[in-house]
Amino acid sequence: MPAMLIKARPANSLLLLLFFVISVKTAEGQEKKPQPVVQKSTTLNAKIDAIVKKLTLEEKISMLHANSIFGTAGVKRLGIPGLMTDDGPLGVREDIKEGWASANLTTDSATFFPNGSALAATWNPALTYRYGHDLGEESKARQKNVILAPAFNIARTPLCGRTYEYYSEDPYLNARLAVQAVKGIQSQNVAACVKHFAVNNQEVERGRVNVEVDERALREIYLPAFKAAITEGNAWTIMSAYNKIRGAYCSENSYLLKKILKGEWNFQGAVISDWGGTHSTVKTANNGLDVEMGSEPPYNSYYFADKLLDSVKAGKVSMQVIDEKVHRILWVIYRTSLSGHFTGGKINTQEHSKTAYDIASESIVLLKNDRHLLPLNPSAIKSIAVIGDNATRTFHLGGFGAGVKARYEVTALAGLQNRLGNNVTVNFAPGYSAIFKQTSAGVNDATSKADPSMIQEAVAAAKKSDVAILFIGGNRDYESESRDRRDLSLPFGEQDLVDAVTAVNQNTIIVVVGGAPYDISKIKNTNHAIVWSWYNGAENGNALADVLTGKVSPSGKLPFTFPASLEQSPAHALNAYPGNNLNVQYKEGILVGYRWFDTKKIEPLYPFGYGLSYTNFNYAGLTTDKKTYKPGDVVQVSLKIKNAGSVKGKETVQLYVSKSSSAVLRPEKELKAFTKISVETNSVASASMKFNVADLAYFNEKGNKWVTEPGDYKILIGSSSRDIRLVTTIHVVK
């Protein structure tokens, strides 16, 4: 198998364990469904040790590498199944044959769930738990005991092709969501595989690029969500990333895998390589990888197959190292396929559709509504022009990355038709063709020109309609794994389309669909109603229509900063993307996302955490339980939120902390807590949040430890990172 294999694709229990169920509370304090917990891990470990003793070296080696695109071998004579993995974050992928062709089954459709940045835009950990739970149920129904999700690398550059799959630019938001996704998945005795560990923040040259990141940024920005997923979420598997860190591939990076993951975080599960992301036998085996996956046969030529057998025989890899890997794999198998709970599962249920709908409807972000064009009042409208390729496009498949053979997906046009019924005439025009170029440098370039005849058709539809809604933005071919975007510009000549339609219809509403920031600065200046939506799952169109018509008041908040220009973004401002000679220096250090914009006083197009509603919330009565705190204390914060508008709504209250005098550079503010609350009109609700004094620490590189500085800390409560409504100060003593 080639050292760097990149896929081409369009898309009996041996020993039953005793389980008991407990009801758990999340960090957010929400009561969760029962989760299986393995009892007596010492007994289990002893059992596993006994099995390991019974295995031949050949059987052990056969368990450590792929024997099919998504599977590994078990040991039949002992009734041990292999790992059966599948992608991924959007839902359980269809079954695939060698060569990435569809297996053409009729039994492998699944629910299409909203993408990662949509989940993050909900700011709702409970919904993320439901997502994980339902994804776990579907994985189990499809007999996949490892689901290759969630994926939550930090959005370092807005151009990264996988921004749509990932969550946000903030380690705290990522961590809160990752933990819930993992808990949800694993509640079904399906292992979550958290990915991609670590600093896989660009797709250009992802298989060869070396990342130089300082220790403080690694610890404060890039690792916290992984740490939380392992230590709080208790994820059973993790996927090493394709790239190198500090000169060593992540799959053979002892610092990352042995020191941090298995050492500091006490990870007991299995480290699985990304597909084709293994590059050596002895080094990789000794540095912490447990399972080598890849896309193509012959599987015995993998680094962890015959070559590993030879290396053990030659004494270059010890039997102890092999046994530890086998132990870890069995540990996962006994929590999943051999748990005694790996039967049943559910797929494509109404509950799963409801989860997809709830996420979608809470993820949609209202960016501008200054003439109150929204919500639409269907009884006052006779005709609507629905314009744009994205109105009729589906997003469950597309691009290079994993998709889902969705049982159904409601497009934006279908959703509007469902909700508007026959009383409103819908005049549809596609408006643009989504054509783009792929450059050899791993970049998608969509500087294609608008098509005048399509624009003319759209203008005609807009002219004869009371309202025009334009569905523009990206799509899942253009935003794709293995490629970044060339720039932030609106693709496919969409700006010309917007200009032409806006010129003929004053009631033009722009809906941008995308998983990552785009440059919509001109639209922000010239248009009055702008809505941001995502690759929003099976119920995409219904959720959008409900937000547009006011059944749901928008409550999504941006999970990343929208820069006014690419040059504003830290990695680009510092010329630190995509690197030189396959080396990328993370020169911005800890100043990623809003930490950079705020600290450097740069005005973005839309800030992190931003999103409007159809109602208004007033903030008042900020209190903390104490004024002075010691290390080890928990800071309890409460306030009142009044819904001062005329409709019910949900608000995400964000808590940032700021430290002005410090021994080290501190970002102007950092998110430390948030809560999403629903408030009835003319009502007041209490919002409470908490964080640990330990969360105020910075990572001290010299001492290689977290340091909580004594002194004053400002607590900033906002409706976004740039809309701070209440401030108080607490004091921390040694």
Ligand code: BGC
């Ligand atoms: C991706 C992973 C995915 C794997 C299997 C890789 O190219 O980076 O996220 O799980 O393929 O499809």
